[in-house]
Amino acid sequence: MGGGNGDVEGVSNDAKGGDDEVNVNIRCSSGSKFTVKISLSSTVDSFKQLIANQCDVPSDQQRLIYKGRILKDDQTLQSYGLEADHAVHLVRGFAPSAPVNATAATNTGGSNTAQTNSRAAGSTDDVELGGSGFGSLFPGLGLNGLGGSGGLLGAGLPEFEQVQQQLTQNPNIMRDIMNTPAAQNLMNNPEIMRNLLMNNPQMREIIDRNPELGHILNDPSTLRQTLEAARNPELMREMMRNTDRAMSNIESSPEGFNMLRRMYETVQEPLLNATTMAGNAGGDSANPFAALLGTQTGNQARDGSTNPSTTSSETTTGSPAPNTNPLPNPWSTGAAQTNTTRLNPTSDTRPQAPTGLGGLGLPDLDSMFSAMPDAAMVTQLMQNPAISQMMQSFMSSPQYVNQILGMNPQLRSMLDSNPQLREMMQNPEFLRQLTSPETMQQLLTFQQSLMSQLGQRQSTQEQGQTGAGTGTANNAGLEMLTNMFGGLGAGSLAVPNRSNVPPEELYATQLSQLQEMGFFDTQENIRALIATAGNVHAAVERLLGNTGQ
Amino acid sequence: MATSQASLLLQKQLRDLCKNPVDGFSAGLVDETNVFEWSVTIIGPPDTLYEGGFFNAIMSFPQNYPISPPTVRFTSEVWHPNVYADGKVCISILHPPGDDPNGYELATERWSPVHTVESIVLSIISMLSSPNDESPANVDAAKQWRDSRDEFRKKVSRCVRKSQEMM
Numbered sequence: 001m002g003g004g005n006g007d008v009e010g011v012s013n014d015a016k017g018g019d020d021e022v023n024v025n026i027r028c029s030s031g032s033k034f035t036v037k038i039s040l041s042s043t044v045d046s047f048k049q050l051i052a053n054q055c056d057v058p059s060d061q062q063r064l065i066y067k068g069r070i071l072k073d074d075q076t077l078q079s080y081g082l083e084a085d086h087a088v089h090l091v092r093g094f095a096p097s098a099p100v101n102a103t104a105a106t107n108t109g110g111s112n113t114a115q116t117n118s119r120a121a122g123s124t125d126d127v128e129l130g131g132s133g134f135g136s137l138f139p140g141l142g143l144n145g146l147g148g149s150g151g152l153l154g155a156g157l158p159e160f161e162q163v164q165q166q167l168t169q170n171p172n173i174m175r176d177i178m179n180t181p182a183a184q185n186l187m188n189n190p191e192i193m194r195n196l197l198m199n200n201p202q203m204r205e206i207i208d209r210n211p212e213l214g215h216i217l218n219d220p221s222t223l224r225q226t227l228e229a230a231r232n233p234e235l236m237r238e239m240m241r242n243t244d245r246a247m248s249n250i251e252s253s254p255e256g257f258n259m260l261r262r263m264y265e266t267v268q269e270p271l272l273n274a275t276t277m278a279g280n281a282g283g284d285s286a287n288p289f290a291a292l293l294g295t296q297t298g299n300q301a302r303d304g305s306t307n308p309s310t311t312s313s314e315t316t317t318g319s320p321a322p323n324t325n326p327l328p329n330p331w332s333t334g335a336a337q338t339n340t341t342r343l344n345p346t347s348d349t350r351p352q353a354p355t356g357l358g359g360l361g362l363p364d365l366d367s368m369f370s371a372m373p374d375a376a377m378v379t380q381l382m383q384n385p386a387i388s389q390m391m392q393s394f395m396s397s398p399q400y401v402n403q404i405l406g407m408n409p410q411l412r413s414m415l416d417s418n419p420q421l422r423e424m425m426q427n428p429e430f431l432r433q434l435t436s437p438e439t440m441q442q443l444l445t446f447q448q449s450l451m452s453q454l455g456q457r458q459s460t461q462e463q464g465q466t467g468a469g470t471g472t473a474n475n476a477g478l479e480m481l482t483n484m485f486g487g488l489g490a491g492s493l494a495v496p497n498r499s500n501v502p503p504e505e506l507y508a509t510q511l512s513q514l515q516e517m518g519f520f521d522t523q524e525n526i527r528a529l530i531a532t533a534g535n536v537h538a539a540v541e542r543l544l545g546n547t548g549q
Numbered sequence: 550m551a552t553s554q555a556s557l558l559l560q561k562q563l564r565d566l567c568k569n570p571v572d573g574f575s576a577g578l579v580d581e582t583n584v585f586e587w588s589v590t591i592i593g594p595p596d597t598l599y600e601g602g603f604f605n606a607i608m609s610f611p612q613n614y615p616i617s618p619p620t621v622r623f624t625s626e627v628w629h630p631n632v633y634a635d636g637k638v639c640i641s642i643l644h645p646p647g648d649d650p651n652g653y654e655l656a657t658e659r660w661s662p663v664h665t666v667e668s669i670v671l672s673i674i675s676m677l678s679s680p681n682d683e684s685p686a687n688v689d690a691a692k693q694w695r696d697s698r699d700e701f702r703k704k705v706s707r708c709v710r711k712s713q714e715m716m
Binding site: 025027029031063065066067068069070081083085086087088089091093204208 | 567568569570572574575576577578581587588589590592595601603605703706707710713
């Protein structure tokens with residue numbers, strides 16, 4: 001592909017001996033029209049180059065359609081029967097998928113064109129620079145494991161993997177690369193990034209299945225932010241910290257776990273599902289998302305040396321036949337993940353960066369979730385002075401909450417329908433009370449008792465069922481428990497906080513809402529609202545649950 | 550006689566379309582010697598689910614065109630309530646003239662000799678942007694379109710992606 005550009009200037013200079021040039025009309029999909037002069041014996045490729053001079057569509061993104069056919073680069077115009085004054089449709093498409101590097105090189109026009117091209121040709125000399133530039137894009141993109149698995153670019157080259165490993169071990173290289181003009185260029189041009197992503201068939205598949213993810217990936221500001229973070233370790237650490245705090249905070253607020261659960265269900269689960277499918281289709285090495293299945297693979301690649309025992313235990317879960325390990329199940333992974341990420345922030349900062357971007361902070365999210373049902377884990381976390389400190393400082397700044405909430409459309413809509421919830425989340429006073437040691441302790445007790453139940457339930461389910469079935473069953477169990485947890489936890493917190501206001505007054509709006517919904521027993525409604533801290537949805541669930549019994 | 554009238558008419562349409570193509574599609578002959586078989590590439594209409602796709606279709610004209618309508622069959626995979634699983638397009642203007650025995654379509658909505666390649670393809674493009682789930686050709690797609698739009702959207706974007714990869 002890269003070699004085909006050599007004879008371009010020959011055509012435009014009419015060096016193609018003897019042939020007369022004719023006018024060909026180009027019609028863009030936008031409706032604009034222009035005319036190109038070209039010899040009919042020239043190739044489609046050179047035709048595209050000429051067109052690129054006259055419009056803003058780079059030649060590798062051009063799709064030319066004539067007489068119901070899409071023109072192929074290596075054919076001549078004559079072979080399609082093109083004649084003078086005929087019109088050709090021009091549509092902007094994605095850049096071709098195979099020569100990713102060549103594409104990027106032409107687009108950036110940066111200093112490393114030669115390097116990337118030679119890399120495409122398979123030479124190993126320049127792999128480090130050219131290759132790592134691309135590799136680094138992906139961890140930054142927030143699909144944590146992607147970069148690590150090395151398969152994202154469809155290359156799966158061993159050198160690539162090495163480069164990435166080196167890269168993770170040495171943040172300086174990373175920074176240097178991100179500071180090169182070419183990389184800077186990339187950052188300023190999210191379009192290219194998007195193309196790079198879209199060039200990967202697996203990636204596309206996943207985006208197809210999950211349009212929400214596509215939005216995130218298509219958002220230029222997200223991309224830029226990630227890249228910026230990848231370049232600047234300070235910023236990255238900051239982002240990591242923010243997210244960590246935000247997560248632990250949400251977890252500890254009423255309905256917070258439910259919110260996280262919902263986020264998990266809307267973002268992570270589809271991704272995992274998609275991964276599963278991709279994994280089944282493509283096999284391990286070809287599947288960039290294999291790493292996301294609990295982030296084990298990624299950890300293996302990166303932290304193999306630092307944490308050998310963990311990784312070895314995770315090997316099974318990382319395989320691309322993941323349904324045998326239901327999503328809520330591998331808590332051990334969560335613990336391990338927390339260990340590796342929390343304790344080695346400097347050696348392994350990169351994979352955490354994406355969490356700062358929220359929407360795609362999956363692995364971290366995963367670890368959070370994983371940590372939740374593990375009572376011991378939670379206890380540990382809660383008692384860790386550093387963490388409570390972190391949470392406290394986080395609590396004092398409602399913007400963080402807003403940030404997190406704003407990032408997930410689902411969450412936002414939830415908040416919009418529950419203004420009280422938003423108020424609660426934004427009230428620093430309330431948040432502070434929430435984090436008071438007593439409340440925390442109380443919450444913890446609830447959690448522990450619940451989680452022990454969860455543990456039992458899970459283990460029985462696991463015994464009873466094997467294979468793919470476990471996933472859904474366990475999910476149901478988890479859901480039930482999280483619902484319970486949401487209600488109970490909220491209740492325990494809300495009552496002491498607001499006991500001085502009569503509940504009729506406090507929940508007046510919610511009460512009327514419930515009335516409208518057809519729940520007429522005011523006393524019952526109030527009880528439900530008190531128990532759910534005024535969350536109408538949860539209250540309805542509770543009320544329905546009561547009548548069902 | 551009828552044959553030559555048909556081929557003259559089609560040749561004229563072909564000439565016109567080559568010089569002044571209509572936005573949204575490109576049409577030519579499958580085989581330069583047979584003017585009754587057209588190959589059409591429909592560009593997924595912007596602001597629809599099909600945006601970005603390139604859908605190939607074969608248009609087969611009967612010898613007695615324009616008395617009888619052509620048939621249009623997508624060769625690209627198209628997930629749409631009005632496209633059969635084998636790609637055949639089901640729109641009222643391609644149905645033989647006269648009243649619909651099932652009473653779904655009025656005579657005026659059905660084939661009429663004034664239709665050209667252009668008007669047919671434009672109808673198909675408009676069909677892409679607004680499916681008609683009243684008398685679906687692909688029942689599954691119609692159900693999905695009606696009940697779970699998200700699923701429908703995903704399936705369509707997969708088709709779009711596939712159509713892009715074909716190039």
